[in-house]
Amino acid sequence: MSNRSIERDIAQIALYAALVAALGLLPKISIPIAGGIPITGQSLGVMLAGVMLGPVRGALALLLFLLVVALGLPLLAGGRGGLAVFMSPSVGFLVGFPFAAMACGWLMGLMKEKSVLPSAWIAAALGGIVVLYAFGIPGLAWKAEMSLVDAAKVMAVYLPGDALKVLLTGLIAQTVWRGMPQALLSRN
Amino acid sequence: MISLYRQKTSWLHRLSAGAKLLALCMASVAIFPLDTLSTLAILGLLTILLYASLSDGGLRELKVIVPLWPWFLIMWLFHYFGGDPLIGTVAVLKMALMILLANLLTLSTRQSDLLAAIQYGLSPLSFLGLSTRPLALAVSLMIRYIPVLLALIQQHQQAWQARGGRRAGRWRLIVPALIAALQIAEHAGESLAARGGVRGLS
Numbered sequence: 264m265s266n267r268s269i270e271r272d273i274a275q276i277a278l279y280a281a282l283v284a285a286l287g288l289l290p291k292i293s294i295p296i297a298g299g300i301p302i303t304g305q306s307l308g309v310m311l312a313g314v315m316l317g318p319v320r321g322a323l324a325l326l327l328f329l330l331v332v333a334l335g336l337p338l339l340a341g342g343r344g345g346l347a348v349f350m351s352p353s354v355g356f357l358v359g360f361p362f363a364a365m366a367c368g369w370l371m372g373l374m375k376e377k378s379v380l381p382s383a384w385i386a387a388a389l390g391g392i393v394v395l396y397a398f399g400i401p402g403l404a405w406k407a408e409m410s411l412v413d414a415a416k417v418m419a420v421y422l423p424g425d426a427l428k429v430l431l432t433g434l435i436a437q438t439v440w441r442g443m444p445q446a447l448l449s450r451n
Numbered sequence: 452m453i454s455l456y457r458q459k460t461s462w463l464h465r466l467s468a469g470a471k472l473l474a475l476c477m478a479s480v481a482i483f484p485l486d487t488l489s490t491l492a493i494l495g496l497l498t499i500l501l502y503a504s505l506s507d508g509g510l511r512e513l514k515v516i517v518p519l520w521p522w523f524l525i526m527w528l529f530h531y532f533g534g535d536p537l538i539g540t541v542a543v544l545k546m547a548l549m550i551l552l553a554n555l556l557t558l559s560t561r562q563s564d565l566l567a568a569i570q571y572g573l574s575p576l577s578f579l580g581l582s583t584r585p586l587a588l589a590v591s592l593m594i595r596y597i598p599v600l601l602a603l604i605q606q607h608q609q610a611w612q613a614r615g616g617r618r619a620g621r622w623r624l625i626v627p628a629l630i631a632a633l634q635i636a637e638h639a640g641e642s643l644a645a646r647g648g649v650r651g652l653s
Binding site for chain 1: 551593
């Protein structure tokens with residue numbers, strides 16, 4: 264790998280990590296459980312990172328995001344950050360971020376031959392919801408000492424919002440693809 | 452960029468980042484199996500004393516727990532309706548305790564020190580040919596991009612509103628903001644390479 268592409272990779276990974284942070288810092292639309300697991304705007308960033316960057320770089324972007332949160336920046340939705348967030352009920356989701364991005368990216372790669380919009384939707388739904396919740400719900404059950412069923416019930420309230428994010432991810436990916444196809448690293 | 456680090460000094464600030472990280476890990480392992488109310492209550496009091504020892508206003512930092520109250524309530528209610536409110540109380544206490552202890556580390560440690568400690572901890576990876584130097588670069592790049600992205604999104608929002616755009620269509624703003632940001636990242640990558648690249652940095 265030439266020097267040039269390493270720097271380009273780092274810059275893009277840092278950019279998507281910053282995007283996840285920015286989405287957490289934007290004021291969120293009203294969510295039923297105030298101060299609850301605040302993964303609202305951010306899982307959009309997770310889906311985008313995976314869909315746009317592919318599995319490896321997407322996962323690295325999320326790992327970078329988690330590292331900077333761990334270092335003490337309040338980048339989690341709700342202005343939370345530092346090591347304390349890894350002791351909170353949402354730790355499963357946090358750990359799941361890089362895996363979800365990896366799944367999104369891997370699926371996008373699998374569907375390279377298909378058109379962008381449906382592939383992005385499928386990738387975002389399977390990665391950003393199925394995989395993410397596969398980490399988040401057990402994490403919640405474990406941390407909060409609840410049963411899996413109870414944890415799933417609690418998280419169900421976030422599904423409509425996440426479905427909306429899947430929709431957005433596909434539309435964004437497709438629009439960027441039309442304007443700047445080389446930005447869709449998951450396909451190149 | 453705002454951070455959760457507390458600028459004042461205290462005895463905790465003077466301890467090394469690595470030592471605190473290790474202590475936190477050991478504390479997590481030790482606390483995890485505990486399930487008696489009295490033990491956790493005593494540990495909780497000790498933690499509050501630790502906060503109080505952080506010079507003026509240390510107790511105010513306990514507020515980190517406050518935004519999580521809905522979660523504590525939900526947890527406790529599930530246990531209550533499940534017939535064991537005591538376990539619910541224990542679970543809530545344990546979580547609050549761990550959050551407060553972890554927060555102590557964040558309060559008293561500079562990001563740069565913590566990053567250095569983490570890089571040191573990861574240094575055995577160099578056997579696999581992986582260097583930790585790009586890590587600091589990636590961290591500083593990411594931190595610098597955040598206000599840039601926020602500004603781009605806000606600029607596009609204002610332009611959208613000025614043109615009388617509907618709120619529902621606002622998602623489209625992410626696209627030009629993202630493309631503009633990607634171009635910035637592209638230039639950043641190029642200028643980094645021009646300056647000698649990652650390997651050229653000491």
